[in-house]
Amino acid sequence: MEMIERYIYAVTKRLPEAQRDDVAEELRGLIEDMLDERRQNRHVTEADVEDVLLGLGHPRNLARKYRGNNKYLIGPELYDLYILVLKIGLISVVIGFSAVFVIQVILNPVNILDYFINYIVSYFTTIIPMVIGWTTFGFAFVEYFSAGKLEKINIDKEWKPSDLAPIPDQGRQIKRSETIIGITFYVLIIMFLAFSSDYFGIWIFQNGDFSGVVPFLNQEIYSAILLLVLIVFGFGIVKECLKFKYGKWTVSLVVITSIVNLISITLILFMITSTQFWNPDFMSELVQHGIVNEGSEGYEVVRQIWEQMTLWILVLLIIGLVWDIIAGFIKVRKAKLKTKKHSKILG
């Protein structure tokens, strides 16, 4: 009865390892019982076996019934988030690749056709498969290992109509597009710093041709810097995600984003005040490229700007942080005033 074993194998190979032996044994018993019933007192024929197996149906369907109903890669709980991440990823990568293309053309206009072909080809070889592939893989991974737990999280939460969030008014509401643009922006900066740090500096053109870059950052410890940069912008993405989750300005959101900002500014501080952060040969390289002449007035101006850059960046960052907090609280306040007015009308 080789066919029976083949059928059992066809079913069990589609099941998790741990269940296979048990299911196989049970199926074998079932098929023999069904054969017993058919044959009465005669010998079992090949045709009997075929009939019984046909009755049980396609092994794939039987296996599916054993596995339960999980017929999707990414379930309804994760689907919205998946689409959102996919959108952000695609937009960022498309903008990034387009920017690289534009830069390449500026640097070397003669090769525009080559660059263009590369650009188009990269859509099919890199952009689409990488972004969609990895995003899908990540989400499918989470879905697979959370098997059923996600559903519980959503259902088990007790819910009261009074929990319903008030409809956010225009001033207080955080637009989805705003956070998506924010995240896209951070992803782009990370991509730029990670892959084309060489171009982060002053571009030198000689006779209209690109001849090199005087980098702002110290190239020797760049990988260490990059790690911190990634963390800082990673915090930026976290902040945007929080804004997305809250959907409106609240006191707690303002406090949380302020804390996140504070942490990233501290990290930046730590980074740029360490003596090795900036390119130590910046001035001498500028002189080498003939941008400024040593001892000239221009040299002094550039040197002063360069040396005070750390200070100015610091000042700007702190102003930015304070502004972020104030703006947040103003938005919260405005919204509260409006809500009060509204409830007066209702009352």
Place this chain on the structure above:
Amino acid sequence: MSDAHEHIDKLMQELRRGTITIGALSQLYEPQYGYSLVTTLKEKGIQVEPGTLYPLLRRLEKQGLLDSKWDTNESRPRKYYLLSDTGKEVLDLLRVEWQSIVTSMNNVMNGRGESDGDD
């Protein structure tokens, strides 16, 4: 007409999905193996494919409503299923629920004949 049949098929499938579970549980105060349960249910008028019942038993066991035990003393080894303590409790509650569904569904379904008796 075939259109109506299609609808009926779908609706019956949905209806059976729940009742088969209850039906299977109701027969498992005494241990039974899968195929004997198919036969018992058939004798009582409930048609169920082994291909549906076997996975169902396994799922109920996983959920803790059934206990199972392999019996290797017979000519061929068989897996016997039996209501667990939780299963018994659940079945008692289910019985009450079922009665109330039957009563209210009867009310609803017989309504048509009463309201326009001419039909």
